[in-house]
Amino acid sequence: MKDQEPLEQALARAAATARVLVATDYDGVLAPLVADPMQATPLPGTIETLRALAALPDVHVAVVSGRDLGTLRTLTGIGEDEPIVLIGSHGAESSSEAVREAMEAAAVTPDDEVTLTELRSDIEALVKEHHPLANVEHKSAAVVVHVRGLPRETGDAAIADARRVALDHPGVKVLKGKSVLELSVSHADKGSAVTALGRHVDAVARLYLGDDVTDEDAFTRMRRPDDVTVKVGTGSTAARYRVDDEPAVARLLTQLHDACAAAHRAG
Numbered sequence: 001m002k003d004q005e006p007l008e009q010a011l012a013r014a015a016a017t018a019r020v021l022v023a024t025d026y027d028g029v030l031a032p033l034v035a036d037p038m039q040a041t042p043l044p045g046t047i048e049t050l051r052a053l054a055a056l057p058d059v060h061v062a063v064v065s066g067r068d069l070g071t072l073r074t075l076t077g078i079g080e081d082e083p084i085v086l087i088g089s090h091g092a093e094s095s096s097e098a099v100r101e102a103m104e105a106a107a108v109t110p111d112d113e114v115t116l117t118e119l120r121s122d123i124e125a126l127v128k129e130h131h132p133l134a135n136v137e138h139k140s141a142a143v144v145v146h147v148r149g150l151p152r153e154t155g156d157a158a159i160a161d162a163r164r165v166a167l168d169h170p171g172v173k174v175l176k177g178k179s180v181l182e183l184s185v186s187h188a189d190k191g192s193a194v195t196a197l198g199r200h201v202d203a204v205a206r207l208y209l210g211d212d213v214t215d216e217d218a219f220t221r222m223r224r225p226d227d228v229t230v231k232v233g234t235g236s237t238a239a240r241y242r243v244d245d246e247p248a249v250a251r252l253l254t255q256l257h258d259a260c261a262a263a264h265r266a267g
């Protein structure tokens, strides 16, 4: 992240291109992390800023998440009739037909469904019998073990045992997130889904904001000169820029909106 133009300048340059794709992760980026996954709400103003961006000519907006598409829609409050694309389950689900088509080869198969059913029951049994303080989240293509707020040793033990369960189910993808272990039968990734959307809208500049390991797939795929990739928080990353936290994301989105609006006014 050395010897590059300041973030503000990169945003202005991206905003001045012919077509911009603004894609952002949800948890830990738009919504601060909390113990109960269903209580993770967007910071005030962020969804409104995304709506204002999407209302500008030649600006396309997407929210990209590991969440189920339905849950993502509920939590963001973004309606089906709005011009904001939702990408859920790390790219496996999308409100955009173009993204769905592009990700078809990565779709969950009937065999994957069988594996998921077995995995769900093994994880439920593990948590019930050995890690009653952990929580289990069921998603359309994955099961997630949550340990946020638990003493470190208790959480680590639950995660380690869940990893071992995954070994009994060939083909299961293990994703270690923030205080979670996700066991997934999906073959999709955020990077493939976002770049497919970028191709579909013919984006010149692509912006992506993310905080977790699954966002690295997007950061590594977005290396064109006009791309702006932003890691939120600490940890190693392939992103070009970094901001501290969710409030900084809210400010960045406002700054980007103002830059896009100014570029539009200037013609």
Ligand SMILES: O=P(O)(O)OC[C@H]1O[C@H](O[C@H]2O[C@H](CO)[C@@H](O)[C@H](O)[C@H]2O)[C@H](O)[C@@H](O)[C@@H]1O
Pocket (backbone or CB within 6 Å): 025, 026, 027, 028, 032, 033, 034, 035, 036, 037, 038, 040, 064, 065, 066, 067, 137, 139, 144, 146, 147, 148, 177, 178, 179, 180, 182, 212, 214
């Ligand atoms: O791709 P994202 O939008 O970042 O979603 C990733 C996972 O987010 C959720 O878990 C995280 O947020 C929870 C609520 O704040 C928090 O309790 C948990 O510790 C975090 O890891 C979600 O529950 C997962 O299903 C998503 O895959």
